[in-house]
Amino acid sequence: MLIVHVQIRVKPECVEAFKAATLANASASLKEPGIARFDFCQRSDDPTRFVLVEAYRTEEAPAAHKQTAHYAAWRKVADPMMAETRSGVWMKSLYPEDAGW
Amino acid sequence: MLIVHVQIRVKPECVEAFKAATLANASASLKEPGIARFDFCQRSDDPTRFVLVEAYRTEEAPAAHKQTAHYAAWRKVADPMMAETRSGVWMKSLYPEDAGW
Numbered sequence: 001m002l003i004v005h006v007q008i009r010v011k012p013e014c015v016e017a018f019k020a021a022t023l024a025n026a027s028a029s030l031k032e033p034g035i036a037r038f039d040f041c042q043r044s045d046d047p048t049r050f051v052l053v054e055a056y057r058t059e060e061a062p063a064a065h066k067q068t069a070h071y072a073a074w075r076k077v078a079d080p081m082m083a084e085t086r087s088g089v090w091m092k093s094l095y096p097e098d099a100g101w
Numbered sequence: 102m103l104i105v106h107v108q109i110r111v112k113p114e115c116v117e118a119f120k121a122a123t124l125a126n127a128s129a130s131l132k133e134p135g136i137a138r139f140d141f142c143q144r145s146d147d148p149t150r151f152v153l154v155e156a157y158r159t160e161e162a163p164a165a166h167k168q169t170a171h172y173a174a175w176r177k178v179a180d181p182m183m184a185e186t187r188s189g190v191w192m193k194s195l196y197p198e199d200a201g202w
Contacts, residue, residue, distance in 0.1 A: 003142050005106070005152065019195060026196040041104050041192035051106065051192060053154065091142035091152060094120060095127040 001093040001101050006052040006086055014081035015047055021077045028070035034061025036101040055101050102194040102202050107153040107187055115182035116148055122178045129171035135162025137202040156202050
């Protein structure tokens with residue numbers, strides 16, 4: 001399982017619209033066969049900061065995700081809401097094993 | 102669902118021992134009634150860096166976790182392996198809803 005944590009900060013006036021757009025993208029993404037989880041969290045210390053936790057079942061799955069209509073729609077709406085360039089950190093899962101994702 | 106992401110960097114010579122100790126803690130922690138997930142990931146860009154993703158079902162669950170024997174055992178073994186003070190960021194889950202954790 002390949003994991004990416006994406007750190008996002010949005011403009012304060014965009015928080016609610018960003019949440020709506022990202023909820024739609026998360027629920028559609030979770031239906032992709034290559035995606036095991038697509039968690040969307042809001043930081044407690046700063047409501048303009050969010051983290052996406054994306055868990056991919058294969059090395060091909062991240063590229064497949066970026067080909068989807070829901071990803072394109074999210075990018076079009078969400079990109080102008082960002083207060084800074086978002087950043088992702090890739091990891092491999094040590095626990096749980098793949099069946100636990 | 103309350104989520105914490107804990108960023109950890111260990112001394113290079115401690116990587117394998119840290120993995121073993123943390124795998125034991127993760128599997129024991131996941132059996133706690135207040136814990137929904139306890140993911141343990143290793144960064145792809147730096148094998149001395151790890152992230153714990155802990156998902157708690159209640160506000161009381163984090164304190165209950167710190168009372169367990171497996172947490173105490175992990176702290177005793179893992180603390181000397183850290184290359185810097187570990188840091189945690191608390192979040193609330195927006196997606197999935199609690200049943201999806």
